[in-house]
Amino acid sequence: MDKSEIPNLIYLSLFAVVLVGSLITSNFASIGKLARFALVWVVIIGGATVLANQWPQIEAELQTRSSTVTGSGEVSIPQNFDGHYYITLDLNGNPVRFVIDTGATEMVLTPQDAAQAGIDMAALNYNSRAMTANGMVQTASIRLDEVSVAGITDRNVSAVVNGAPMQESLLGMSYLSRFDRISIENGRMVLAR
DSSP, rough: OOOGGHHHHHHHHHHHHHHHHHHHHHGGGGHHHHHHHHHHHHHHHHHHHHHEEEEEHHHHHHHHHOEEEETSSSEEEBBTTTOBEEEEEEEEEEEEEEEEEOOSSHHHHHHHHHHHOOOOOOOOOOOOOEEEEEEEEEEEEEEEEEEEEEEEEEEEEEEESSSSOOOSEEEEEHEEEEEEEEETTTTTTEEOO
16 A cells, blocks of 8 residues: 555545544444334345355356256256356266357266266376467367267267466367257257257
C-alpha cells in the first residue's frame, strides 16, 4: 500500500464506523429487525458465493443428465449455452467431462483428468508434440483400457495427455470416428453407431 493511500483508508474506515454507528443508534429500538435484515443479506451473499464456486460441477452434472440415449443406440447431446457440446465419458470406470472438438485429431486429456482415469502420471513420457491453437505442446501417448458412454464400450483406446495446461479434455476425431454418424439436429449433437 502506498503512503498516499493511507489517509483515504483512514477516512473510509471512519466513514464506515460513523455509518454503521448511525444505523445502529437510529434503529436501536428495532435492533432485532436490523440484525435479521443483516442476516438475510449474509445468507444471500453466502449462498450466491457457494453457487458461483460450485457452478462448474453443477453444470457438468446437468449436462451429463441431459445427454440421452435413444432406443436405436444414438447418443444425443444438448448444445451448451456457450455453443459447445460437452459429454462425460467413463474412462477406466471414472467419469471425465470432455468438450467435443471435431478439429482435434486425438482424444486429449488434461493431466488432472488422466490422473482421475487412473493413469500413472509418473510413468508418462512426453516425447510427442502437437500443434494447438496456443502453439506447439508436448504430449504423452497412452492407452485407455476402457471408454464407455451410454452403454457403448470401447477397449484399448488411444489418447494423449497434454503437457501444457488446458481447461478441459478434448474429445477429438480419433474417438469420434468410431461412430458411423455425427450430426447436429435441433441444437443437439447426435452420435450413432
